[in-house]
Amino acid sequence: MPTLINLTSADHGGTKLSSCGTGDGDHSSCGPDCDCGCPYTGMAERGRVELISEVESRYPESWLAFVIPPGEDEYAPERGMLVAYSADDNEVWDAVGKITFNQVVHVYYNGPLEAYLAWAEAQ
Numbered sequence: 001m002p003t004l005i006n007l008t009s010a011d012h013g014g015t016k017l018s019s020c021g022t023g024d025g026d027h028s029s030c031g032p033d034c035d036c037g038c039p040y041t042g043m044a045e046r047g048r049v050e051l052i053s054e055v056e057s058r059y060p061e062s063w064l065a066f067v068i069p070p071g072e073d074e075y076a077p078e079r080g081m082l083v084a085y086s087a088d089d090n091e092v093w094d095a096v097g098k099i100t101f102n103q104v105v106h107v108y109y110n111g112p113l114e115a116y117l118a119w120a121e122a123q
Contacts, residue, residue, distance in 0.1 A: 061111035068104040
């Protein structure tokens, strides 16, 4: 499985109990030093956010899943944290299912339009 980070369960919002990951859905106090385990927590401050165009050049003809940082356009992001990639879209969607509730996730096929259209028609 090409998951790049230890994604947490969508069921509980973090890997352990702490002040922001108490399981009640309140992540308002998440920050760079938080230990709740969600990938959204401090990703920009920890240097995990990259230009999406640079990531695309490393993973051609792959499905990519990014967690989008606060302040970024969620429909056309320029920066994000790559959390999963694969030639198999099901593997990426399985990984995305493990991401906690409070993340904005951007998933797409990074390849030729013709290949994407062939995939869409087969679905």
